[in-house]
Amino acid sequence: MSQRSRQIPEATVARLPVYLRSLAELVDEKTSTVSSERLAEMAGVNAAKVRKDLSYLGSYGTRGVGYDVEYLLFQMSRELGLTHDWPVAIVGAGNLGSALANYGGFTQRGFPVVAMFDSDRQKVDNLIHGVRVFHTDDLASTASKLGVGIGVIATPASAAQDAADKLVAGGVGSILNFAPTVISVPEGVSLRKVDLALELQILSFYQEHRESSE
Amino acid sequence: MSQRSRQIPEATVARLPVYLRSLAELVDEKTSTVSSERLAEMAGVNAAKVRKDLSYLGSYGTRGVGYDVEYLLFQMSRELGLTHDWPVAIVGAGNLGSALANYGGFTQRGFPVVAMFDSDRQKVDNLIHGVRVFHTDDLASTASKLGVGIGVIATPASAAQDAADKLVAGGVGSILNFAPTVISVPEGVSLRKVDLALELQILSFYQEHRESSE
DNA sequence: GTGATCTTGTGAATACAAGCACTAGCGTCG
DNA sequence: CGACGCTAGTGCTTGTATTCACAAGATCAC
CATH class of the missing domain: 1.10.10.10 (Winged helix-like DNA-binding domain superfamily/Winged helix DNA-binding domain)
Incomplete structure (x- = not known):
């Protein structure tokens, strides 16, 4: 099959x-x-x-x-695989993480945000757009319990690999990485990245080269 | 050369x-x-x-x-082309546009945001993170005057193509599109896109297919 | 029904990217 | 000063993606 x-x-x-x-x-x-x-x-x-x-x-x-x-x-x-929902967890409850949680489009498109994680205990138990923030220490177990399929990394670069490791430990099979750094995951786990600075730099390259050829 | x-x-x-x-x-x-x-x-x-x-x-x-x-x-x-700055304009002063303007990383990495544009006159002349909002009617002329090299589209999908056209008219050579739609630009203009929903759906595909094969 | 007209599905050709494996050159150590 | 070890640079092979071009199936008009 x-x-x-x-x-x-x-x-x-x-x-x-x-x-x-x-x-x-x-x-x-x-x-x-x-x-x-x-x-x-x-x-x-x-x-x-x-x-x-x-x-x-x-x-x-x-x-x-x-x-x-x-x-x-x-x-x-x-x-x-869009005929059913995929529970999503967001790691990092800073600016980006909160913005992502607040962005309704997720849930609406079949990717409900079921948990957020942060290493700052001040933020733990807060609700962001109705989503509860857990401590990253509990990431793996909570993600596993909630059946999270997709993890979104919205941490600073320095915490990204750790976040990825914990997500994988929690049974997450797909990761979307917003942190501006390369992270590695075991074979069988899907990984995609979104990196603003990188996109701008690529455009800068073409911009530079276009100018010099005119 | x-x-x-x-x-x-x-x-x-x-x-x-x-x-x-x-x-x-x-x-x-x-x-x-x-x-x-x-x-x-x-x-x-x-x-x-x-x-x-x-x-x-x-x-x-x-x-x-x-x-x-x-x-x-x-x-x-x-x-x-990172030895000099590239002035950036953001079209769309909604949630995403504002978040992008507030995100300091842009300017810091050599991509100063010099203008924002919105079609809502209520927002025109506001300052967002110190950046002035202009009306989209003045997009081409203002972008041209300010020497904008890179345009960021953060509008709803329905306004994206229009934004792109105006950016191109204003002499912008590179466009980064956040709107969830395909836009077309004349040859010679660079275009890259960042699309959340799309990334999640791609991950969903692999997630779905991984599950079915285990 | 038969011919004209669409439009899919796909084999074959082409273009592009990745990776191997070898060569050339630099530095160091005995 | 010669041999050895290390690492950049690169031709060639392999794999993947794109594009072309055409045959096969479907519809329509008459």
Whole structure:
């Protein structure tokens, strides 16, 4: 059963949510069928890529017609694991952590924040946007008890690796890291990062090189 | 002069800031020389990749010895365009935009926020973390006047494309998009995106598939 | 029904990235 | 001063992702 679908390439997985959003828009505007070309335009990619990406999910299109929007949306949600909620824990109750907790979009999209953690005992037992703050000493056990699947690291860089280790110890399988540092996790744990400074520096590179060539 | 260095691959550019951070750490701990192996470990990549990446910048290492930390740091900063500031404008003075403006890290790292823009006249002329809010009607002209190089889009999805268009009209060459939507920019303008929901959904995919195979 | 027109699904070609494994050069130690 | 050990630089192989281009299936008009 685990081998239901051939391995989906990483690059494809990263694009599925973009298609998903496009499909949601199409539903909103009551469009029932969509071609790979239209979907490609909405997602900002090439049509052949859309078709190949979607073909990994199965043959859900109809030649000469296109894809049924609702059906594809459902299949994709299922594939992405969005048909049920994924409890999320946020480590670090500072500016960023609080901002993330306050940002309603999480829960709304199926990622309810069920706990926050901080090493500052002053913050422990506070409620942030209705979410209770626990001490990081209790991270692993609490995360495990609450069935946390995804951990978000919003600590300073120096505490990030420790946070990751504790999350993993608590059985968390996926980590989203906002701390500006490289962290390592055991094989089998998924890790993605969001790093502002890094993004700006990449843009700076291209900015610099564009200027010098004009 | 613009052809000083052979074209640096995108994947390499995206890693340079990671090396840069590692080098900064090494300077802090007073290390004067570093091998590709050590740097690879710090950056979480393979040593051969480090050497290849650095070789695009020039031959700054010494065989049998390694790289001089300070010298490499300098060269890399230069290449990344970090030897001077890049004025940044933030479009959207809502929760996210304000949080970004309040986050000191920007200015500190050479990306001073020189202006914010919002379509809500109530917010115009407010100061957020010392940064004045302008109306989006004046976006292009103000951005141009202030010499903004990088624009950050922190608007709702529906306003993002318009914000991008105005930034481009104002001469902005690089855009960092936080809005959960695909935006398009003319050739020659750099575009990167940061999208929370998307990251969580990608993690959800792997989470889902890990579970089903255990 | 048959031909014209779409649009998917996919094999093959191309482009890009990663990693290995070797070579060249530097420093050091005996 | 010669041999050895270390480490950068890089050609080549392998793997992955993108794109092209076309055949196969579906619909529609008449």
